[in-house]
Amino acid sequence: MSALSFLDREHSVAGLGFNRWLVPPAALCIHLCIGEVYAFSVFNLPLTKLIGITKAAQGDWSLADVGWIFSVAILFLGLASAFTGAWLDRAGPRKAMTVSAFCVGGGFLVGALGIQLHSLPLLFLGYGVLGGCGLGIGYISPVRTLMTWFPDRPGMATGLAIMGFGGGAMIASQLSVLLMHHFASATSLGVAPAFATLGIIYAVFMLVGAAIVRLPEAQWRPAGYVPAAATSRLITDQNVDVRTAVRTPQFYLLWAMLFLNVTAGIGVLSQASPMIQEMFKGSVTPLAAAGFVGLLSLFNMGGRCVWASTSDLIGRKATYFIFFLLGLLLYAAVPSIAREQKITAFVLCYGIILSMYGGGFATIPAYLKDLFGTRYVGAIHGRLLTAWSAAGVLGPVLVDYIRQYRIHEGVAKADAYSATMYLMAGLLFIGALCNLAVGPVSRHFHQPNAPAAE
């Protein structure tokens, strides 16, 4: 037996009487770490002053150069999840989580070397490519594992894991700043040692998750569980293979829905701090704006658990209708709320919008499971996450481009966001139409002679 055989799928199967509530912490260990990517912006300014220390000097990287690192990481997250999804299903969660831990930890270490040597390509290669692949590999496996443990509450299960992704950003933003302060000196901003330390911390924490994760036996069911297929025509007890799933209209409708929901949310998230300062000029300081960003993160995280759990009660389709229609109303209301300078209503509107942004991520795996079955849901989810990559690039660009265009047209900065808000409302309306078109997957796509579920 090989020394690494304990990583194999068959060695992570739980014994009789294993308590399934021991598994969500394993998923959280992974998602709390990989969620760090959303806090990468805390490194942006320090990375532009590595030579000058107090201010950017000749030879320092520009903010535009550094800004692409996040996009590259998200791009490779999507690519890795799309291309490794089928392997993850075969390899099992422990092996996948271990590979992810080494990619994320290694990505930080290579990135630290890039910062130390002031080599931007090395930083892109480490954090963006290697780290991004680690994010993609680590994202799907815990979600898929929890769905097999909680077939009676798949929304709550995926919500728990994906909530960790939102929470990870909050931990990372605080921890990264603390570490940079700790390692800072007169000649260094402490970014490289902070990167290296974070890499080691994340790798260890993720390996803990990999060690404690378990899979249920193939035919395991929770006591008293009755499959929901009999209660809704949108929920199947059959399986659709990943290569077949990507040929169904349902896959593309869900891809479009995730893309539109993420585009609408991520555009705001990326511009939240300058937006509130410009819309409430004079009454919101940069420090308060940072508080606003933190508050949005809380709603983003909470929404992942609350909305996904709600979807177990009211159904995925109804939940997505709430995201799109309520989001549309809120986006349409924001410009007039800002004009009347009602800051509490403004914050509440964006809080709810961001809760639905997070909810969209957390509900989509359960929506996929309902339509395509459990067996290949990890691989199908991986393919669907390319929508996130596309939206991660388009959303911020869209908000920034429209804002700049409006300012060039002579519109006041405070009003420059109004057009963007109406556009986001329009995108959500299209999303609602896509959701309306989602129906059950045709029987001829179902895998013949396959066990109904794992």
Added chain:
Amino acid sequence: MQTETQPAKLALYWAIALVPLAWGVYRTVLNAMKLFS
């Protein structure tokens, strides 16, 4: 099938995950308070 409760193990596993999360949330809420002060 009978499920073992394993309370100590449950508490330990959940603490591993939730203590860092609670720390992150606490620090974020502290910062968010500045918005309304």
